[in-house]
Amino acid sequence: MALTSIGWTDISLNPGVYGCSEVGPDCSRCYAAVQAARLAHMGMSRYMGLTHETVSGMHWNGTVRVNYREIAVAFSKLPKRKPARVFVTSMADLFHDDVPDDFLDQCFAHMAVRPHLTFQILTKRTARMRRYFERPDLGMIIRNLHALAPDALRRGANSNRVTLPLPNVWLGTSAGRQDLLEQRIGDLLATHAVEWFLSLEPLLGPLDIRPYLGTACESCGATAPDVDWCALDSSYADGHVIAVDNPMIRMSRTNCGPAWKNSANLDAKKNELTNVTSPTTR
Ligand code: SF4
Numbered sequence: 001m002a003l004t005s006i007g008w009t010d011i012s013l014n015p016g017v018y019g020c021s022e023v024g025p026d027c028s029r030c031y032a033a034v035q036a037a038r039l040a041h042m043g044m045s046r047y048m049g050l051t052h053e054t055v056s057g058m059h060w061n062g063t064v065r066v067n068y069r070e071i072a073v074a075f076s077k078l079p080k081r082k083p084a085r086v087f088v089t090s091m092a093d094l095f096h097d098d099v100p101d102d103f104l105d106q107c108f109a110h111m112a113v114r115p116h117l118t119f120q121i122l123t124k125r126t127a128r129m130r131r132y133f134e135r136p137d138l139g140m141i142i143r144n145l146h147a148l149a150p151d152a153l154r155r156g157a158n159s160n161r162v163t164l165p166l167p168n169v170w171l172g173t174s175a176g177r178q179d180l181l182e183q184r185i186g187d188l189l190a191t192h193a194v195e196w197f198l199s200l201e202p203l204l205g206p207l208d209i210r211p212y213l214g215t216a217c218e219s220c221g222a223t224a225p226d227v228d229w230c231a232l233d234s235s236y237a238d239g240h241v242i243a244v245d246n247p248m249i250r251m252s253r254t255n256c257g258p259a260w261k262n263s264a265n266l267d268a269k270k271n272e273l274t275n276v277t278s279p280t281t282r
Pocket of ligand 1 (some may be wrong): 020021022023027030031032033060090091092093124
């Protein structure tokens with residue numbers, strides 16, 4: 001666990017995932033790969049053997065390791081009562097294919113027993129994330145793991161019941177170009193979550209997220225947003241971002257069953273734009 005300078009979160013948490021592989025051109029300046037190489041060079045064995053250097057810089061070599069024993073240890077270090085936003089797996093991609101489902105089950109069970117914390121999951125592998133959350137047995141698995149949590153934690157969660165989607169888990173994807181966003185966002189928005197978010201960094205080309213901001217209610221015609229909020233790397237904004245005015249707005253969603261009932265109050269939330277200044281991904 002570490003306090004972080006990332007503007008849209010309070011704490012970054014790595015529950016035991018090490019390594020990654022690139023899934024698109026917007027991975028080419030992966031901050032995590034550079035950090036992993038640095039930490040390996042400093043002698044941290046868990047980061048050794050994960051990266052290689054090319055003429056374009058440091059990259060992951062595709063090795064991914066998970067350490068189940070670190071899950072409980074990492075979550076136990078989080079604030080016990082104080083609310084905070086927690087960015088889970090800032091140094092890898094939690095939904096990498098080499099992260100097993102039962103590892104994810106344990107992570108989400110730990111999130112379920114900490115309702116005072118908001119967990120932010122950012123992935124470029126939205127198809128895998130969607131498959132994971134569509135598993136019919138997922139609720140039962142997380143409930144079973146939840147029941148094994150210490151009494152004190154279960155009391156913190158108020159009851160032994162776990163409902164999906166978890167009310168304190170936000171799901172997001174990052175993309176640096178329109179085609180990459182379109183590859184990923186469909187699966188994100190098809191995955192049930194209380195909040196959906198985007199991270200548009202590093203910007204490699206034009207991006208317009210207006211198509212993902214609102215869908216008309218079939219019964220009343222009102223418009224409600226899809227994406228709830230968006231983080232933008234302002235250092236790349238020169239002329240590339242088309243839809244900065246409206247998209248960088250956090251919006252509330254009101255569910256009216258199969259369709260949307262209430263229009264979103266866009267203006268009321270205008271000030272929640274988050275500028276991210278890191279010039280690298282993740
Ligand atoms: S940007 Fe994310 S998905 Fe891409 S290589 Fe880095 S950690 Fe993996």
